[in-house]
Amino acid sequence: MEDWSTFELIGERYLDTQHDDEYLTRLEAELARRRVVGPGRWGREYIAASSLWWNIIWWDWVSLNEEDVRLGWRLNMVLFGAAALVAGVMSKSFLGGIAGFVGFHILTTCIGFGLRQGTKKR
Numbered sequence: 001m002e003d004w005s006t007f008e009l010i011g012e013r014y015l016d017t018q019h020d021d022e023y024l025t026r027l028e029a030e031l032a033r034r035r036v037v038g039p040g041r042w043g044r045e046y047i048a049a050s051s052l053w054w055n056i057i058w059w060d061w062v063s064l065n066e067e068d069v070r071l072g073w074r075l076n077m078v079l080f081g082a083a084a085l086v087a088g089v090m091s092k093s094f095l096g097g098i099a100g101f102v103g104f105h106i107l108t109t110c111i112g113f114g115l116r117q118g119t120k121k122r
Contacts, residue, residue: 001030010036010044011064013116014052049112050105051076056115080104 001009009027012019019027031037036044051072052064060068080101087100 001026004030005065006031006034006036006044007048007069008063008065010048011052011068014048014055014064014112016055016059016061045113045116046109049116050109051112053108053112053115056111076105076108079108 009031012027013024031041047069048064051069054072054075055064055068058068083104084097084101087103088094088097090096091099
């Protein structure tokens with residue numbers, strides 16, 4: 001784990017795999033060793049959850065890292081832009097478009113945080 005990037009460590013929780021408590025404890029210890037705690041950790045988790053939710057389509061079992069985060073955000077911009085366009089046209093207002101963009105972002109980020117919670121063996 002010491003060779004992995006910070007986003008690879010964080011991305012482990014978003015993979016379509018299950019991990020036991022010992023593995024998750026080792027992940028958390030490595031992140032703490034790198035001082036990825038507090039608001040910095042929360043920010044990285046937000047970035048991961050809001051982009052790695054795409055793994056429900058990718059079904060990646062090996063690794064999610066910075067490249068996956070960048071790809072996820074590119075796909076987000078296309079999807080959210082389309083949602084904003086449709087919402088704006090349907091509501092005939094600029095604010096409707098903004099609401100469509102923000103609403104889709106909130107929905108997909110919630111999906112992402114849900115995926116993070118589902119990787120721990122029960």
